[in-house]
Amino acid sequence: MTKNTSNSSSTNTGTKAYRGEILHFLADPAKVSEEESYQYFEDGLLVIKNGLVEAVGNAHELLETLSADISVTQYDNGLIMPGFIDTHVHYPQAEMIASYGEQLLEWLENYTFPEEKQFSDIEHGKRVAEFFLTQLLDAGTTTALVFGTVHKESVEAFFTIAQQKKLRMICGKVLMNQNCPDDLQDTTESGYTDSKALIEKWHNTDRLLYAVTPRFAPTCSTEQLNKAGELLKEFPDVYMHTHLSENKDEIAWVSELFPDSDGYLDVYDKSSLLGRRSVFAHGVHLHDSECQRLSDTNSAVAFCPTSNLFLGSGCFNLKQAEEFDFNVGLGTDIGAGTSFSMLTTLNEGYKTQQLRGDKLSPFKSFYLATLGGAVALDLEGTIGNFSKGAEADFIVLDYQATPLLDRRIKRCKTLTEKLFALSILGDDRHVKATHIMGERI
Structure with missing residues (x-):
């Protein structure tokens, strides 16, 4: 579900915020420890100013820094991540x-x-x-x-x-x-x-x-x-x-x-x-x-x-x-x-590595689909994650888009399990929203 929690008509029109579960990558999981490779906020806030990322972090901390007139859009039962x-x-x-x-x-x-x-x-x-x-x-x-x-x-x-x-x-x-x-x-x-x-x-x-x-x-x-x-x-x-x-x-x-x-x-x-x-x-x-x-x-x-x-x-x-x-x-x-669908591509990518006798972790999968792609294209810092000043192209993945994924997600106990379920069961139906430079299209 999407909720808008703006307190008033916004006068700060260049700034907006999105609240929900947020994930983005900082490094290749193959080069650092898995825990160091990403940031995950179970209740996070993504702040965007004039189409660029201004801040990302825990919602309860960042909300205190926002003006009362800034619109906050909340996404429930899903995952906000870079496009x-x-x-x-x-x-x-x-x-x-x-x-x-x-x-x-x-x-x-x-x-x-x-x-x-x-x-x-x-x-x-x-x-x-x-x-x-x-x-x-x-x-x-x-x-x-x-x-x-x-x-x-x-x-x-x-x-x-x-x-x-x-x-x-x-x-x-x-x-x-x-x-x-x-x-x-x-x-x-x-x-x-x-x-x-x-x-x-x-x-x-x-x-x-x-x-x-x-x-x-x-x-x-x-x-x-x-x-x-x-x-x-x-x-x-x-x-x-x-x-x-x-x-x-x-x-x-x-x-x-x-x-x-x-x-x-x-x-x-x-x-x-x-x-x-x-x-x-x-x-x-x-x-x-x-x-x-x-x-x-x-x-x-x-x-x-x-x-x-x-x-x-x-x-x-x-x-x-x-x-x-x-x-x-x-x-x-x-x-x-x-x-x-990049989610379908992750599904097939996992299987190709299984056929080779190798493992493809869900963290590596989603890294390749986001920041890994930006690094490959020499655009790290411009797209691919929520670093300050990056272009705010991002998506919201819907855990409840299909009954099967909805049931599977409810059984997941860790972020690893949730990401893996998304990468194997997800497709274009699970993209709830796509935003370009902060604007939902």
Whole structure:
């Protein structure tokens, strides 16, 4: 239940507060003790001023510091936490989700490429972007790192809608000049020129950020990958977003196409594409030397369990990532991924680690979905937790959204049990509210 306990019509219109059970993370549970990795307030208060976090803490302590005219909204029977962060997703694939029967390379040829041809039409792109972003927000995801298509119009469409919704979003035009349909190819020069124009128009406009986006090594010539590296040198605060070591046939293909490279990651490394804002989707089949290089360059991997299972690609080795200490976020990878819900993604992530014989604790799961994603995207302090000055994108998870979860939560004796139940039984139905810069949308 939601209650508003404002004492009067607010004159302090820039400040508002939300009361309820609150959880956010301060660090990776794999790097500190679990108890040090998070803050949890059974009766907490989140204070927001002009869209940014002003304070978070125990309600009885913070309420005494508030002016009487500040509105306090109370959320009962739920959990307030930062909005989810999706570190790898394809907005043009939203309407082709659940396409049957193929592994990666056949799936691209039979389903993905035909779908993406429609995005030369900016109005089509806007319609799909509107649907896609609504689905994300309904599922509690407030920031995402997003693939467009090879068409410049696809990114124009996406950013136009994201800007209207005042969202913190990252997107880029796909670079793809070989081994794909002729009508989905750019050239080395046109890809560079279009990307540069989009960066100059959209990067750091409102809450929008740009990602240089080679689709994956097989669809990019060495010249195009080198040109992508030039863009990163010209615009050092943009992102680099691509795919890496998702599927064994894909890896073998990369070896054939780039015989002079020492493995898949080295193809990108030779073009200077690794770095603090470089995010590689999947990384299911990484060698230790590649993990070390990802760590040395502060690069990140997007762990995409639902698509890895759906396409039969394999199970990401999270334990290996922790041993080599490279950044990891979670990705839904729509449309090979099968749900917009980060809770569903946590469910599948837990199972992939079970199949590996490893454990994924609920604290690590929710860290990856929030602060871990922010760290992977080099946005720690901006999004991902309730540190002072962070953008106030947050959600409320509903313990009573389904009878099954309601019953299970009532049997939980610890926070660990409650979070685990949410991560296994939860989905988009359990997102009671999504707030952007403090405003419920």
